[in-house]
Amino acid sequence: MTVTILAIAGSVRARSYNRMLVRAAIEVAPEGAAIETASIEDIPLYNGDLEEAGVPAAVQDLKNRIAGASGVLLVTPEYNNSLPGVFKNAIDWTSRPSTDMARVWGGRPVGVIGATPGLGGTNLAQAVWLPVLRTADEAASPAWVYPAGSPLVAATRPFHDGSPAADVFWGPSVHWNTYLEQYVMLLNRAKNDQFGQEGIYVSYSPTLSDPSRWTAPVKLMSGGEWYPQVIGEETGTGTDRMAGRRARFFMTGRSDRWIEFER
Numbered sequence: 001m002t003v004t005i006l007a008i009a010g011s012v013r014a015r016s017y018n019r020m021l022v023r024a025a026i027e028v029a030p031e032g033a034a035i036e037t038a039s040i041e042d043i044p045l046y047n048g049d050l051e052e053a054g055v056p057a058a059v060q061d062l063k064n065r066i067a068g069a070s071g072v073l074l075v076t077p078e079y080n081n082s083l084p085g086v087f088k089n090a091i092d093w094t095s096r097p098s099t100d101m102a103r104v105w106g107g108r109p110v111g112v113i114g115a116t117p118g119l120g121g122t123n124l125a126q127a128v129w130l131p132v133l134r135t136a137d138e139a140a141s142p143a144w145v146y147p148a149g150s151p152l153v154a155a156t157r158p159f160h161d162g163s164p165a166a167d168v169f170w171g172p173s174v175h176w177n178t179y180l181e182q183y184v185m186l187l188n189r190a191k192n193d194q195f196g197q198e199g200i201y202v203s204y205s206p207t208l209s210d211p212s213r214w215t216a217p218v219k220l221m222s223g224g225e226w227y228p229q230v231i232g233e234e235t236g237t238g239t240d241r242m243a244g245r246r247a248r249f250f251m252t253g254r255s256d257r258w259i260e261f262e263r
């Protein structure tokens with residue numbers, strides 16, 4: 001299988017060292033790697049109005065070339081201890097519209113090299129590319145990936161009671177209970193579009209590392225208020241994350257009762 005790497009030189013002058021470096025990279029590419037090239041020559045200055053009117057063809061072409069490559073090699077000059085504006089302009093364009101970021105940059109490995117007559121070897125420019133590329137990668141990746149596990153109510157058991165009204169567990173708080181030697185989660189259950197409070201439920205798990213271990217929620221009380229929570233009353237250790245057999249029970253940030261756990 002051939003790995004395709006798209007090399008983009010950040011200079012458009014005819015005798016550019018960085019364009020020469022691309023040619024050198026092609027010559028020394030190992031077997032199984034094909035280095036293709038893309039130019040930033042026809043990329044216009046970024047302009048939000050232009051984008052609104054439709055991403056220019058040269059930009060669309062560059063984006064498609066990046067999306068079709070296994071990896072990208074940025075070959076960067078260094079201007080005034082940083083990266084050249086013309087090159088940044090081209091890469092900024094490839095991040096637009098942001099809804100296309102995942103397709104273009106998502107998970108794509110990027111290498112950065114560069115040439116200069118200066119002694120620094122473009123190290124300062126290369127360093128400035130790193131936060132740019134990190135931004136591209138973060139914007140392209142989902143911010144949070146739901147861990148493998150099972151829902152609180154197994155999908156094989158009916159969760160909804162047949163009514164089309166909303167029916168959700170939400171607003172959980174979790175604490176380690178030293179008496180039960182288990183994690184305890186208190187949850188709200190809402191059963192209509194206004195998040196009307198149906199009740200407060202409890203679920204247990206011996207570990208936080210395996211979401212499938214949480215027990216199916218059991219109803220503690222009907223009604224109640226939002227954000228059920230306990231605070232342990234043991235001196236020094238009692239917190240909202242650690243409690244013992246008896247703890248203060250809070251709803252919506254106020255407590256007027258205790259909760260007592262039984263094994």
Ligand SMILES: Cc1cc2nc3c(=O)[nH]c(=O)nc-3n(C[C@H](O)[C@H](O)[C@H](O)COP(=O)(O)O)c2cc1C
Binds near residue numbers: 010016079082115
């Ligand atoms: C505006 C400008 C700023 C520059 N600043 C630096 C610099 O900070 N460090 C450096 O090593 N070279 C610097 N240079 C020199 C470039 O490395 C040199 O012009 C190089 O040939 C540009 O790359 P190219 O040959 O691919 O066009 C600068 C050149 C220009 C035009």
